[in-house]
Amino acid sequence: MQKQAPKDESARIPVLSVKNVSYWYGSKRALDDVSFDVYPGKVTALLGPNGAGKTTLFSLITRLFDSPTGRIEIDGRSAAEWGFKALGPLGVVFQQPTLDLDLTVKQNLRYFASLRGLKRKEADERMLRALKALDMEERIAEKVRSLNGGHRRRVEIARALLHSPKLLLLDEPTIGLDVPTRTAIVRHIHGLARSENIGVLWATHLFDEVEPDDDLIVIDRGRVVARGEAKDVVAETGAKDLGGAFRLLIGGDAEEDVAA
Known part of the structure; x- marks a missing residue:
C-alpha cells in the first residue's frame, strides 16, 4: 500500500532524492527498487x-x-557524479558509535570541525551552541569515555550539526538509551528540523519516535510498502495507531522486531 505525495509537494525541492535504488549481497536482495524524497x-x-x-x-x-x-x-547532486563533494550538505549519526573515547568532547568536535574546514574560532562558537542546545555544554572538557550512552549520542548529534548541514541522517540513534533520554533526543531533533529548516531522515524501529506529522516511509524486506504523513498512513490502513498500521502493512507479528 503506497500513498501518493500531496499535490503541493511538487513545488517543494527535496534535500534528498532516492530513485529506483536496489542492492544485493551476493544473491540476496537487500533493497528492491526503493524511491522516496526527504524535504527541508x-x-x-x-x-x-x-x-x-x-x-x-x-x-x-x-x-x-x-x-x-x-x-x-x-x-x-548525485554522489556518483560529484563524488564526495556531493556529501558536503550531509550530517550523519551512525548506529555504531564513532567518537574517540580517549579525547575530550571538545577535542572530538574540534577534530571534526577541522576536517570540515572550519576555523578554530568559528568551530568553537558552533560547538558551544550545539552542546548548549543538547544540555551538554558543561561536559565539554570531559573525556568521552566517562560519558554515559545518552551523553555520547548527544555529542555525536552535536558533531553532525557543526557544519550546518542541509540533511541529517540518523541511523537508530537511540538504541540502548533510556526512555527519558530517547524522548529528549526525539523532541530536540524535531524542533531542530523546524527551526533550522533541516531535512532529517531518521531510521527507527520504535513507533514512539514517529510524530503524526512526520513524513513516513515503511520498509519491509527491502521494499517500500507505504509512504505519506504518518497520520495519513495510519488512517489509510484503518488501524487505531501506528503500531497497528505497521502490523497490517508488513503482515504477521511485528512485535518481535518493532516496539512501542
Whole structure:
C-alpha cells in the first residue's frame, strides 16, 4: 500500500532524492527498487523491522557502498557524479558509535570541525551552541569515555550539526538509551528540523519516535510498502495507531522486531 505525495509537494525541492535504488549481497536482495524524497524542515521516519534494509540504505546514501542501480541525489547532486563533494550538505549519526573515547568532547568536535574546514574560532562558537542546545555544554572538557550512552549520542548529534548541514541522517540513534533520554533526543531533533529548516531522515524501529506529522516511509524486506504523513498512513490502513498500521502493512507479528 503506497500513498501518493500531496499535490503541493511538487513545488517543494527535496534535500534528498532516492530513485529506483536496489542492492544485493551476493544473491540476496537487500533493497528492491526503493524511491522516496526527504524535504527541508521535516523529519522523515524510515520505519521497518530489523533486517528491513534501513542500514544498507544509509550506507548507500553516505557512499560507504556504491549503488549498482538507481540514483541518489543530495541537495540536487548525485554522489556518483560529484563524488564526495556531493556529501558536503550531509550530517550523519551512525548506529555504531564513532567518537574517540580517549579525547575530550571538545577535542572530538574540534577534530571534526577541522576536517570540515572550519576555523578554530568559528568551530568553537558552533560547538558551544550545539552542546548548549543538547544540555551538554558543561561536559565539554570531559573525556568521552566517562560519558554515559545518552551523553555520547548527544555529542555525536552535536558533531553532525557543526557544519550546518542541509540533511541529517540518523541511523537508530537511540538504541540502548533510556526512555527519558530517547524522548529528549526525539523532541530536540524535531524542533531542530523546524527551526533550522533541516531535512532529517531518521531510521527507527520504535513507533514512539514517529510524530503524526512526520513524513513516513515503511520498509519491509527491502521494499517500500507505504509512504505519506504518518497520520495519513495510519488512517489509510484503518488501524487505531501506528503500531497497528505497521502490523497490517508488513503482515504477521511485528512485535518481535518493532516496539512501542
